[in-house]
Amino acid sequence: MRYCLLISLFIFHTASAQKAKPDLGRHLQPTVFSLTMVMIHDVANPPAASRFYTYCLLGAYEIVATQNTSIPQSTSFLSHFPKLRIETPTSYNHQIAALLCMLETGRLMLPSGYMLEEDEKKLLETLRKEGYDANVIEQSRVLAQKVAREVVAFAASDNYLKLSTRLRYRPTKGDGYWFPTPPGYIEAIEPHWRTIRPMLIDTCNQFIPQPAVAFSKDSTSAFYKLAYEVYTEGKSLDEKKRFIASYWDCNPFAINTSGHMSIGFKKISPGGHWMNITSIATKKAKTSFDKAVLVHTLVAATLMDAFISCWDEKYRSNRIRPETVINRYIDARWQPLLQTPPFPEYTSGHSVISTAVAEVLTYLIGDNFAFTDDTEVLFELPTRDFKSFRQAAEEAAISRLYGGIHFRDAIESGQQQGKAIGTFVVDKIKRAGVKANQ
Template identity: 65%
Template sequence: MTRLLLFWLLFSSLAHAEPRTPRPIDAHLQPAVFALTMVMIHDVANPPAASRFYTYCLLGAHDIVARHQKKIPSPSRLIHDFPLVSLDTKTGYDYQVAALYCILETGRQLLPSGYMLEEEQKKLLESLLKEGYSQAVIDQSVLVAQTVTKRVLTYAVADNYRILSTKSRYRPLKGDGYWFPTPPGYIEAIEPNWRIIRPMMLDSCSQFKPAPPVVFSQDTSSAFFALTREVYAVGNNLTDEQRAIAAYWDCNPFAINTSGHMMIGFKKISPGGHWMNIASLASSQAKLPFEQAIMVQSLVAMTLMDSFISCWDEKYRSNRIRPETVINRYISPRWQPLLQTPPFPEYTSGHSVISTAAAEVLTYLMGENFAFTDNTEIIFDLPERSFTSFKQAAEEAAISRLYGGIHYRDAIVNGQTQGRIIGQFIRQRIKQAGVTPIH
């Protein structure tokens, strides 16, 4: 955490350093979204919840810029029952400032440790004053942001998130083939009822159910045991490159390392947070105007949220056992995967689903051959990786789960199919709403 804190302080100081000449407001967007990520890392936001937080934090900003740019379709044309806020009586504000502040204000009120964003808001307003915005315009822009934030939070309250805490405590199903908590933490199942969360663009959580998983079997000649042997064999013969790929896409919000009787927890970025940063990096690389950059990141966030809802629906329907549990029971009691097994059922692979879906949407928006260098993991001392396309990055994210020893191949392949169908559905939906490719 010390290294993470030092990086955050360095990043924050760079993001808000006084430039020699006024910089466009575009430069404030990436730090604002990154500030959300840092709070989520602090809070150990689980993967599905993180995608929800990103979505609502960007939704208001998307709504604001859509009112001022005809090429940006309103969220009301994309998602279910999103309420419009009347801003006709609001004057004297700058919509870009309002959109930017809305991201932070929504995060401040929505995230468990949202108070941490207050300092970021203060620094932003100080920077805007130095860049020539009048106090009156800033004040009016903040009022608009607060108005839209209030409506976004009212919309968020109705998505069933609050109901999750009223559900009975989850108990693992009895049976040899069902998921059971895994070492070293034996953490309880994460978000077993996530399927009840209201989707943004999908019609329902089960709209795109994947093919059923290979049936569990203890028979050493069975298809299931062949999948298990593959995980075991790959894990025992990893190349340096495969280890690097697995580590890069680990994205475990809370990994536990053990030393004797001591356990040490390490906080990391979530899978959705990784793809949000890719969307941010790509927007900056393409030098997208402020409005388009917000739209891109908002659409990616909504795609991630819907993908997690669909994936989690399947996870707790098939409730399949993890490779680590099977291998320890039937092959090698001391075997450990390279990555820590996440605390939820195995099928389908979440990273495979959400990465493939996000790549489909980003490819539609920014092109088939958008080459980029991803530096998301440098804060965790992992070197940047370069890709020739979003789809190549998604392919690597998916196969990383086999290298890491936490997924069977059919969960990866069928997860990619599930994500591709979701991504293509969202592509068609945003296309019908008037979102055209940017490239």
């Protein structure tokens, strides 16, 4: 009897000593969102934001994959990333190290990365309150800093630093080509983004879409009909369509004018919106911390490559925006519901990246996965319910027609381009051993 009692006490003591601390997974979404908030502050343009997310998560992924053998090494699916020399400390927590690595990489890479120092302090304070050993936290922090430095060194070789040395972009002369639009008449954003080294796809022009409908002033032409559709749609929007357009606006810097005064409003980027959806979905699916890091990293890398592919096409076709066409040839006073972005029209960026990411999330988390998106609550818009990632992507794509900033063929071809990218990524990570919906 005494022997049984001692065993029971031992089991109770062991269970108490090993009592699980609060799940570190609950810190993942706030950490990713900390990166988002700095990007909003910096007005990171959509392609650049996707690049920042990718590198900030890449180090965290490496740390997780070193500890968890069920997570494939990134070198098995990333085209150019070298195997990092990660020497794990004698006493550390790989999840703490992964979280800190995201913040440290962001601190080093983002223009206002210093803002993340406060987020790191708050995280460290919380971890101490949760009972994590001070030595474990410190060794995790040291590892995070080392890995972050290696990731930043790798990022420096992707041609991003060379963009500012290229010739300044000048709009092409001609009726059918893109030209800066009101109210800001901002010059072209990232005209040389095609030169950025991709992460998962092979080349920037691997997924060239079908040619855009050719520009024409002829009122009987296919192009004129596309323009007239945008015009009539914009004049007859109901409240539902207005809301959908506004919900997926995702313009990092919208300008409102009143008389001679212009006011800029900072908002989340398209990639930032999908990164938050990823956080929402992994939390709802009760995905483990390690798998959630994998999902976030693959979504970020897909976003980065989808933007590279899309921007390659944008500055090849260099097509005029609906606002310019309609003001010149249909109605000089017509205005789109959304502010026209400062880059060529074909293909629709949101259509490409949303469709690509939806394919990846459908594989990793599940088809017909219902979720409530609260991303835009920060910008005083209500939550929105979706039955699947693909449904959300479909809505994001058509929102560009409702917003008056894209022709229908740019949306549909963008979806085809995104689907091809997403399918390629899924096939690649399958071969690397990334399992579906586990």
